[in-house]
Amino acid sequence: MRKPQPFPHAVAIVGVGMSKFGAFPDKSSRDLFVEAFRELRATVDKGFDPAVIESLYLGNFSSDLFEGQGHMAPIMADAVGLCPVPAMRLEDACASGGVALRQGVLAVASGMQDVVLVGGAERMTKLPTAQVTDTLGAAADTLFEIPAGFTFPGFYAAIATAYMHRYGMTPEHLMNVAIKNHENGALNPKAQFGVTIPDWMQGRIAAAVKKGKPAPTWRDQWDFLHDNAANPMVAWPLRLFDCSPVTDGAACVLLVSGERAREFTDNPVYIIGAGQASDAALHDRADLTTLSAARGAAAQAYEQAGVRASDIRIAEVHDCFTIAEIIASEDLGFFAPGTGYRAAEDGMTARDGARPINTSGGLKSKGHPVGASGVGQAIEVFKQMRGEAGARQVAGDVPLAVTHNVGATGSTCVVHVYERR
């Protein structure tokens, strides 16, 4: 494979927009995408005319199955007034958004385009949970994995089991990830479950009292998380609070060439590395405690950017399940294999830790509208690097950041490196 090269043309994010993430029975994915685009349009520092946009790259996993609507890219382009520019949908399961971002980056980096819109959207809550499970299952091998009785929580649970067996992690260690991400998400007004676990607990108690039912008596959040009624087992060792939710949402970012960035803002965030790799189904892997596609994508992105993992200040990683964040923190090179769970336990990945991870609340608390998630990650990094993350802003400068977006069990992984100049 060819060695990753620095981009021929610099690529900058100059504007972002995101719908609220959540469950919106009255909105289609195009409504959510319009909401995201309106925010982008209203918040580009120096304003901009959408007529300068040359292409739309849209991440979307399965509008066909979720909404009965295929061919989503031109529909979205029309919804935000972009026709007749080329519009294309990128589908790599839950990495669709990150893959769309990478395609937009490559278009600008090549010099072929100067201004492109990268979007992501997914409308998932219309279907009953069983059908959502089946639809997401289509991202796995439907001949030999799904017919055997697996689901995505099951796959990640098997990954967690292998990791626990090798490194001595316990299910309690995973809970640290959920606790932290809900603490961060509670400070994110766009989050679907933007509430800390202690506040969630208090809400449950208040609701029980209001209904005249006996109030649960959890001692603390750990007691709550161990309660099979409050936090049921989904696929041992993963419980409900180890899993990201089913979400409706959309996100978009405006990518422009470095030469033109200052037309839009004096405060651009540059993308200097874009790596992507693929892998086989889970049963064809030599090791379940790491995602080789994530390691490959990270190696490419770091080499292209000319940076090392130790240079990175913050990361948004694909915590579709709590175990996935632990493994991501190792695959990105922040912690040695088998030590990520201890780093999480020690608070190293908290907002005030040495290497904050998922300051947005991550997929766990912010929500996981699968095609939009990878784009949403770029938005959090953009805000943190510009000092615009409000109550969840990390202390000090953020000169370098990373996003890590995974499709299925790591059959696709995309890693981007961001720089503030």
Added chain:
Amino acid sequence: MSIPRNWRTRQQRYSLKAEVCNACGNTIFPPRDVCPHCAEQKQSWTNLSGRGEIYSFTTMYSAPAGFEEYAPYTMALVKLAEGPMITAQLTDVDTEDVKIGMPVEMVTRKLSQDGDEGQILYGYKFRPMLRQVA
């Protein structure tokens, strides 16, 4: 699973029919036209022994459609004696007794049912090895 897919994959599900790559010697399951190890296209058929050990597992409490009657059930990645890893449900075992490294063997069982009037899918599951093979 649709009836044509059921038919086309039956030899794998009923008898673990696999391939051996004539170029690199690796055993390939599920079979495919190109070897995932060396990208060569020369394979011959083989039948797997159906014996292996548990590489990892999970117990499913939230079952997908068609599997509700089994919940909670244990899913495993089984490392077969011939090399490939296989995705399968465990049977004839208490979930709390399942351990990584446990020797298991293939049996044929009902896998799932597509509603009250749909087809029943049969295929491999794995159970703890009943007898040691010398």
